[in-house]
Amino acid sequence: MLKFKNITTNEKKPSLNNLNLNVLNGKFALLNYKSKTEKNKMIDLICQLDTPKSGGVMIGGKNLSKFNCRSKVIQKRIGICFEDFKLIQTKNVLANVTFPLKIHTKLPPKKLIEAGEKQLKNFGLLDKKNNFLTTLNLQEKQRLNIARSLILDPELIILDNPQIHLKAEEIESLMKYFQDLNKKGKTIVIFTNNKKIENMINCDKYILEKGAISNV
Amino acid sequence: MFKKINQMNTEINELIQKNITYYTLSFTTLIFAFLFFNISVISVYNIYQSNKALSKSYTLNVYMNNNVSQNSIEKIEKNILTLNGIEQIGYLNKELAFKKLADQLGLSNRGIGNPLLNSFIVKTKGEENLNNAKVIIDEIDGVKEVVINQKSITTLDEKIKRNNKLIIGLLIITLLPIKIMIFNIMHSSVVSQNHDIEAKFYLGMEKREILRPYYFINNIKFISAAIIGSLIFLNLYEFIQSQIVGLNYIVSTIQAGIVVGIIIIIVSLVFPFLSFNLVKVKR
Numbered sequence: 023m024l025k026f027k028n029i030t031t032n033e034k035k036p037s038l039n040n041l042n043l044n045v046l047n048g049k050f051a052l053l054n055y056k057s058k059t060e061k062n063k064m065i066d067l068i069c070q071l072d073t074p075k076s077g078g079v080m081i082g083g084k085n086l087s088k089f090n091c092r093s094k095v096i097q098k099r100i101g102i103c104f105e106d107f108k109l110i111q112t113k114n115v116l117a118n119v120t121f122p123l124k125i126h127t128k129l130p131p132k133k134l135i136e137a138g139e140k141q142l143k144n145f146g147l148l149d150k151k152n153n154f155l156t157t158l159n160l161q162e163k164q165r166l167n168i169a170r171s172l173i174l175d176p177e178l179i180i181l182d183n184p185q186i187h188l189k190a191e192e193i194e195s196l197m198k199y200f201q202d203l204n205k206k207g208k209t210i211v212i213f214t215n216n217k218k219i220e221n222m223i224n225c226d227k228y229i230l231e232k233g234a235i236s237n238v
Numbered sequence: 239m240f241k242k243i244n245q246m247n248t249e250i251n252e253l254i255q256k257n258i259t260y261y262t263l264s265f266t267t268l269i270f271a272f273l274f275f276n277i278s279v280i281s282v283y284n285i286y287q288s289n290k291a292l293s294k295s296y297t298l299n300v301y302m303n304n305n306v307s308q309n310s311i312e313k314i315e316k317n318i319l320t321l322n323g324i325e326q327i328g329y330l331n332k333e334l335a336f337k338k339l340a341d342q343l344g345l346s347n348r349g350i351g352n353p354l355l356n357s358f359i360v361k362t363k364g365e366e367n368l369n370n371a372k373v374i375i376d377e378i379d380g381v382k383e384v385v386i387n388q389k390s391i392t393t394l395d396e397k398i399k400r401n402n403k404l405i406i407g408l409l410i411i412t413l414l415p416i417k418i419m420i421f422n423i424m425h426s427s428v429v430s431q432n433h434d435i436e437a438k439f440y441l442g443m444e445k446r447e448i449l450r451p452y453y454f455i456n457n458i459k460f461i462s463a464a465i466i467g468s469l470i471f472l473n474l475y476e477f478i479q480s481q482i483v484g485l486n487y488i489v490s491t492i493q494a495g496i497v498v499g500i501i502i503i504i505v506s507l508v509f510p511f512l513s514f515n516l517v518k519v520k521r
Contacts, residue, residue, distance in 0.1 A: 069440055069442070071439065071440065097441075104440065108436070108437035108441070109437065110434045110437050110438065111256065111433060111434055112252045112253055112255075112256040112431075112434055113252060117252075121438075122441055122442070124245070125441065125442060125447075126442060
């Protein structure tokens with residue numbers, strides 16, 4: 023599902039150097055990282071916001087370097103939960119959660135709202151659907167971030183430190199939820215240094231260090 | 239197509255609603271910036287026009303012999319008019335000149351012989367034309383003497399040089415900061431939204447689609463502030479010109495309006511293209 027093949031990035035001192043990773047369809051992978059820059063570079067490559075100097079990134083068997091511009095078809099298949107949330111300040115909770123649907127699907131407004139409300143309900147945010155982000159606490163923002171990453175029902179889910187700002191019991195139930203999703207065939211890649219999560223889930227574990235990935 | 243327009247409309251509404259205070263303040267500041275911009279532009283234009291008029295005022299006096307007939311005077315006038323750089327010529331009859339002089343000095347001209355000569359007052363464009371004209375006119379039959387008042391020429395030169403310095407000074411002191419101010423306001427209105435722009439980018443939206451509402455708001459804000467600022471300025475200009483006596487030398491409101499209009503149209507046409515470069519996102 024997600025393959026990094028001999029990736030070397032463009033900087034003078036490349037943050038990723040001959041990096042290889044192959045996460046097969048339906049797998050749950052956990053990446054322990056030493057450097058935030060390296061981790062962010064990997065996410066940028068997945069989002070097609072950066073191109074490597076050499077090597078290729080493949081998502082669902084499609085080589086991203088073959089696209090001249092960012093492919094919406096590929097973007098539609100990925101759900102990303104960002105460490106810094108990347109929520110849109112000018113939009114309310116409902117508009118934030120439905121944003122990926124709005125740009126990647128042609129759903130009519132009514133269906134968009136329905137889907138958004140359903141997702142918010144799953145994450146306990148329905149009563150705050152008309153609120154702006156300034157009224158949410160960090161925990162709620164994180165839940166909204168996760169809810170948004172899953173709204174497209176993506177095949178590949180990238181989770182960048184999804185446990186941040188969440189309480190221990192919430193983290194546990196969240197991990198169970200992800201494992202259920204994984205059992206339903208979703209491919210999940212989680213970037214975290216949290217030892218509890220590492221012990222909580224049964225997955226393939228990797229270490230991202232010095233620009234390359236090694237198995238644990 | 240309609241979906242895109244609708245989407246952009248929603249984005250614009252959200253942006254304005256969320257940042258209404260910022261947009262109102264920046265719009266007001268822009269109007270004032272344009273008001274001062276127009277004041278500077280028209281001041282520079284007025285000084286430029288005044289310099290143009292001054293450069294056409296280099297004067298020489300052509301005195302004629304006493305025995306020159308009326309016919310010859312007319313011929314001399316025609317001859318002078320054919321010379322290069324002649325802007326204006328006026329004939330001064332010696333009786334009239336004497337009467338004027340007597341009036342100025344408060345004397346009675348009765349019984350006093352008129353020592354003055356018939357003359358032409360010739361105005362040329364620039365000092366070089368003045369000197370060339372002097373040489374040629376000196377050779378014309380019937381001309382007794384050609385006189386250039388060196389003191390007034392030096393004063394005129396100094397005035398033109400001072401005005402030129404004033405134009406450069408005004409351009410640097412006022413126009414440049416105003417230009418920077420206008421562009422900074424426009425730039426900051428997008429940079430302040432960088433967080434949202436980046437988020438939309440990461441979520442898979444195209445850069446063009448993301449920036450479209452920002453360009454739209456920026457351009458509308460810019461053009462309307464330019465128009466409002468200019469209209470306020472023109473009203474003030476008309477008021478000042480009509481109310482303050484002795485300001486006849488400044489350009490008319492219509493002329494100022496045309497200049498301001500042309501500048502605003504050019505800037506408004508150029509700005510949307512420039513704003514493309516102004517708006518820079520992380521990637």
